[in-house]
Amino acid sequence: MSDRSIPLVQAEGLKKYFKRTRGMLHAVDGIDFSIMRGETLGVVGESGCGKSTLGRTVIGLHEATGGRVLFDGQDMGGLSRAERRKISTRMSMIFQDPYSSLNPRMCVADLIADPMRINHMHGDRYGRYKKVAELMETVGLAQRVAGSYPHELDGGRRQRIGVARALALDPEFIVCDEPVSALDVSIQAQILNLLMDLQDERGLTYMFITHDLSVVKHISTNIMVTYLGKCVEMGSSDQIFDDPKHPYTKALFSALPEPVLEARDKQTELLRGEVSNPVNPPSGCRFAGRCPLRTDVCTAADVPLYETEPGHMAACILCREDAG
Amino acid sequence: MKDTKANAAAIDVRDLYVEYRTDDAVVRAVNGISFRLEKGRTLGLVGETGAGKTTTALALMRLLPDRVSHVAGGEIYIRGDDVMALPDRTMNLIRGEIISMIFQDPMTALNPIMTVGDQIKESLKIHNSEKRSEREIDARVDEVLELVGIPAERKKDYPLAFSGGMKQRIVIAIALACSPDILIADEPTTALDVTIQAQVLALIDELKQKLGTALLMITHDLGIVVKTCDDVAVMYAGQIVEYGSVQQIFSPGDHHPYTEGLFGAIPNVRSKARRLTPIEGLMPDPTALPEGCKFSPRCPKCMEICRTQEPAESERDGHRLKCHLFGGEAHE
Numbered sequence: 001m002s003d004r005s006i007p008l009v010q011a012e013g014l015k016k017y018f019k020r021t022r023g024m025l026h027a028v029d030g031i032d033f034s035i036m037r038g039e040t041l042g043v044v045g046e047s048g049c050g051k052s053t054l055g056r057t058v059i060g061l062h063e064a065t066g067g068r069v070l071f072d073g074q075d076m077g078g079l080s081r082a083e084r085r086k087i088s089t090r091m092s093m094i095f096q097d098p099y100s101s102l103n104p105r106m107c108v109a110d111l112i113a114d115p116m117r118i119n120h121m122h123g124d125r126y127g128r129y130k131k132v133a134e135l136m137e138t139v140g141l142a143q144r145v146a147g148s149y150p151h152e153l154d155g156g157r158r159q160r161i162g163v164a165r166a167l168a169l170d171p172e173f174i175v176c177d178e179p180v181s182a183l184d185v186s187i188q189a190q191i192l193n194l195l196m197d198l199q200d201e202r203g204l205t206y207m208f209i210t211h212d213l214s215v216v217k218h219i220s221t222n223i224m225v226t227y228l229g230k231c232v233e234m235g236s237s238d239q240i241f242d243d244p245k246h247p248y249t250k251a252l253f254s255a256l257p258e259p260v261l262e263a264r265d266k267q268t269e270l271l272r273g274e275v276s277n278p279v280n281p282p283s284g285c286r287f288a289g290r291c292p293l294r295t296d297v298c299t300a301a302d303v304p305l306y307e308t309e310p311g312h313m314a315a316c317i318l319c320r321e322d323a324g
Numbered sequence: 325m326k327d328t329k330a331n332a333a334a335i336d337v338r339d340l341y342v343e344y345r346t347d348d349a350v351v352r353a354v355n356g357i358s359f360r361l362e363k364g365r366t367l368g369l370v371g372e373t374g375a376g377k378t379t380t381a382l383a384l385m386r387l388l389p390d391r392v393s394h395v396a397g398g399e400i401y402i403r404g405d406d407v408m409a410l411p412d413r414t415m416n417l418i419r420g421e422i423i424s425m426i427f428q429d430p431m432t433a434l435n436p437i438m439t440v441g442d443q444i445k446e447s448l449k450i451h452n453s454e455k456r457s458e459r460e461i462d463a464r465v466d467e468v469l470e471l472v473g474i475p476a477e478r479k480k481d482y483p484l485a486f487s488g489g490m491k492q493r494i495v496i497a498i499a500l501a502c503s504p505d506i507l508i509a510d511e512p513t514t515a516l517d518v519t520i521q522a523q524v525l526a527l528i529d530e531l532k533q534k535l536g537t538a539l540l541m542i543t544h545d546l547g548i549v550v551k552t553c554d555d556v557a558v559m560y561a562g563q564i565v566e567y568g569s570v571q572q573i574f575s576p577g578d579h580h581p582y583t584e585g586l587f588g589a590i591p592n593v594r595s596k597a598r599r600l601t602p603i604e605g606l607m608p609d610p611t612a613l614p615e616g617c618k619f620s621p622r623c624p625k626c627m628e629i630c631r632t633q634e635p636a637e638s639e640r641d642g643h644r645l646k647c648h649l650f651g652g653e654a655h656e
Contacts, residue, residue: 184607188589215591270526
C-alpha cells in the first residue's frame with residue numbers, strides 16, 4: 001500500500017504553454033504545490049488565469065511543458081503508456097458544465113458505466129450495472145432516471161451524473177473544475193455537501209478549482225490563489241481568509257458582494273484596468289498593471305513567494321520584510 | 325385606472341400572467357405578479373433559474389417570442405402607457421429609447437461580424453428622434469464608449485478583440501446610447517469575474533445617478549442586490565413570494581421560508597460551519613405546478629393548508645409576504 005507520509009499529489013515547477021500565432025501563451029507558469037491524502041487544495045483565480053489548465057495538466061490531460069507531477073511519489077512523466085494508464089484510473093475529474101460534458105446520446109446508466117467499460121473494470125455488463133446502481137444511490141440519483149437522457153434532467157441532477165462518473169473507478173484523487181458554478185445557489189449547496197460527504201466517507205483527495213472565494217472556504221484545507229498562470233498566494237484556508245497578504249487576494253475579498261446590509265455602505269476598492277495578456281507576458285509581477293500598490297521594483301524582476309508565517313506564502317515584494 | 329403621464333411610475337405591472345405553449349403542455353412561467361418601479365429607483369428581481377425573472381423582463385419589453393408565448397392576463401404600463409395596447413411601430417420606438425435592456429451574456433449578445441462602433445450606431449440611427457446628423461451620431465458613439473470606460477478609438481474593433489468585461493461594457497453602452505429612462509439589467513455580471521463585476525456594477529450605479537434612470541436589476545446573487553437595489557422582489561415559480569425594501573428583506577424578522585432558504589444556501593465567507601444548508605428538492609415543473617403554495621413541496625415549515633390552498637398576500641409597511649404563516653391579518 002502507498003506511503004501516507006508523502007503527499008498524494010505534488011507538482012514541482014509545473015509549466016504549460018500553448019503555442020499561439022503571436023507567441024507562447026503562458027497558461028501555467030511554474031507552479032508548486034502538494035496535497036496530502038484526504039485533504040483539499042482550493043485553487044482560486046479569475047477566468048483565463050490558467051486554473052483549468054493546471055487541473056488538466058495535473059491529471060495528465062495536457063502534457064506539461066516543464067516541471068513534473070508526482071502522484072503517490074511516482075513521476076508521471078517517466079511512466080510507460082501502460083503504467084500511465086494504470087495510474088490514471090486512480091484519478092479523475094468533475095467538469096464545470098454539466099450541460100456540455102455529457103454525451104447527449106447516452107442514457108444516465110450508460111454515461112456512468114462508460115469509464116468502467118473503457119477500463120475493463122467491474123466485470124461484464126451485469127457487474128457494471130450493479131455498480132452503476134450503487135453509484136446512483138451514492139450521489140443521490142433516483143434509479144428511475146437510469147434510462148433518461150441528459151436533456152431530460154436539470155443542472156443539479158446532471159452534475160450528480162458527473163460526480164458519479166468521476167467516482168466510477170474508485171479514484172483516490174479528483175480534480176473538481178468549477179463543479180457548482182453553473183448551478184443555482186440552492187442546488188450548489190446540495191452538490192458541495194455531497195462532495196464533502198464523499199470525502200469523509202472515502203478519504204478522497206480533492207483539487208477544487210473555482211473563481212468563487214466563498215465556495216472554496218467551506219471545502220478547502222489549503223488555498224492557492226492564482227493570477228495569470230502563477231501562484232500569488234498560498235496558505236491554509238484560515239490564513240487566507242483571516243489575513244490575506246497579496247494585493248490581488250485582498251482585491252478579490254473586497255470585490256466579493258456579501259449579502260448583508262452592512263455591505264451597502266462599504267466602499268469597494270475597484271481595480272483599474274483589465275487583466276493583462278498571457279501571451280508572452282512581461283517579466284515581474286503579473287498583477288502589477290492593476291495593482292494599487294505598484295512600485296518600480298515590481299516590474300523589474302520576477303517576484304518569488306515569500307513565506308510570511310509557517311505555511312503562508314505570498315508573491316509580493318511588500319511581503320519581503322515580513323518574511324525576514 | 326390609468327395614471328396621468330406626469331406622475332406615472334416608470335414601470336407598473338399589475339397581476340401579470342405569461343404562458344409558453346408547447347405541443348403538449350402549457351408552461352406557466354409568470355403567475356400573477358404586481359410591482360411598481362418609480363423613476364430613479366432600483367428594484368431587484370431575485371430568484372433561481374425558472375423563477376420567471378427573464379420572462380417578466382421580456383414581457384415588459386414586449387419581446388416574448390409570439391409563436392410560443394403570450395401574456396395570459398394582467399397589465400403592463402411603461403410611464404403610463406399600456407404596453408399591450410401600443411401599436412408595433414410605437415413600441416419599436418419606445419424600446420431602446422425609453423426602456424432598454426442589458427442582456428445576460430455579453431459573449432453572445434454582440435454581433436461578431438460588426439464593429440462595436442457600428443453596433444452602437446445602429447440603435448442611434450433607429451431612434452434618431454433628435455434628428456442627429458451623421459457626424460453628431462459619430463460623436464455620440466465616442467461619448468458613450470468613453471462613458472463606459474473604453475477609449476473611443478477602439479470603436480473600429482470587432483467584439484473578438486475585447487475581453488469579457490469590456491464586451492459587457494459595450495453591451496451597456498448600446499443599452500445607454502439613447503439615454504433611456506428605464507434600464508432592465510438581466511444578470512449583467514454573471515458571466516464576469518468578481519473584480520470585473522465590481523467595476524461593472526460601479527459603472528451602472530454611476531450612470532444611474534448621473535442620468536436618473538430607473539433600474540430593474542435581475543439577479544440570483546443576494547450580494548449584488550444589497551449593493552445596488554432599493555427594493556427587492558423575491559420570485560419563485562413565477563410568483564413574487566416576498567417584496568420589500570432592502571432593509572426589510574435583509575433584516576431579521578418575518579420572511580418567506582424560500583427567502584430564508586436562499587440566504588441559508590449561500591456559502592458565507594464569515595461562517596466557520598463546514599456544511600451548507602441547501603433547500604431540499606428542485607424547482608417545480610412549470611407545466612405541472614403544485615396545488616396550493618408553489619413552494620410547499622420544498623418548504624421545511626409546510627402545513628396542511630399549504631398543500632391545498634394558495635396563500636393570500638399580507639402586507640405591512642410595504643413589506644409583502646405570500647405565505648400561510650403570515651396569512652389573514654397584517655403580519656406582526
